[in-house]
Amino acid sequence: MNLxxxxxxxxxxxxxxxxxxxxxxxxxxxxxxxxxxNGAGKSTLIKAIAQLLPYRGTMQLQNxxxxxxxxxxxARQLAYLSQNDPVHWPIAVQDLVSLGRHPFxxxxxxGAGQLSAADDAAVETALRVxxxxxxxxxxxxxxxxxxxxxxxxxxxxxVNAPLxxxxxxxxxxxxxxxxxxxxLLRNSVNAARA
Numbered sequence: 001m002n003l004x005x006x007x008x009x010x011x012x013x014x015x016x017x018x019x020x021x022x023x024x025x026x027x028x029x030x031x032x033x034x035x036x037x038n039g040a041g042k043s044t045l046i047k048a049i050a051q052l053l054p055y056r057g058t059m060q061l062q063n064x065x066x067x068x069x070x071x072x073x074x075a076r077q078l079a080y081l082s083q084n085d086p087v088h089w090p091i092a093v094q095d096l097v098s099l100g101r102h103p104f105x106x107x108x109x110x111g112a113g114q115l116s117a118a119d120d121a122a123v124e125t126a127l128r129v130x131x132x133x134x135x136x137x138x139x140x141x142x143x144x145x146x147x148x149x150x151x152x153x154x155x156x157x158x159v160n161a162p163l164x165x166x167x168x169x170x171x172x173x174x175x176x177x178x179x180x181x182x183x184l185l186r187n188s189v190n191a192a193r194a
Contacts, residue, residue, distance in 0.1 A: 003028045003163055009057035011048050018044045046165050050080040075103035079161035083168045085152050087140050093151050094136040098123045100158030126158040129184055145172040
């Protein structure tokens with residue numbers, strides 16, 4: 001079974017075609033990189049797969065048509081790390097990362113304030129593997145650019161979604177953390193294969 005099937009997907013905004021029709025299949029445990037010059041449509045394609053832009057064609061996530069999935073179902077199965085995801089409020093790092101667990105909790109009004117043991121474990125793991133555990137009590141607005149990038153990645157990893165869409169996940173990271181993120185993504189792929 002394929003994790004993701006994209007068939008004849010194209011993106012057009014107004015008169016401009018941003019992504020020419022393309023098809024791809026991604027099995028669980030596969031890692032796919034989109035490489036191309038600036039403006040080639042890489043981010044646009046990722047946003048379309050994340051259901052953030054309108055597109056033509058069909059997409060299936062774990063053999064279910066994307067349009068048949070509820071927002072909560074998609075949020076549990078697909079995690080998206082944007083190229084630029086500003087956070088302007090002084091939220092604690094651990095609280096920001098725990099937002100990645102929102103799709104698994106009750107509504108905002110009923111039970112949303114309580115993290116389950118599974119939520120706590122996912123948040124702690126994400127904080128540790130991205131090397132931001134020591135920053136968990138600090139405010140996001142007090143962090144450096146590289147620290148912020150790692151916290152944003154931790155929030156996405158806390159979802160534990162089978163499909164992770166990451167748009168330039170190495171931007172703003174120093175070489176040591178770039179290598180760490182590459183290893184982390186490779187390990188995630190290997191874990192999905194097992």
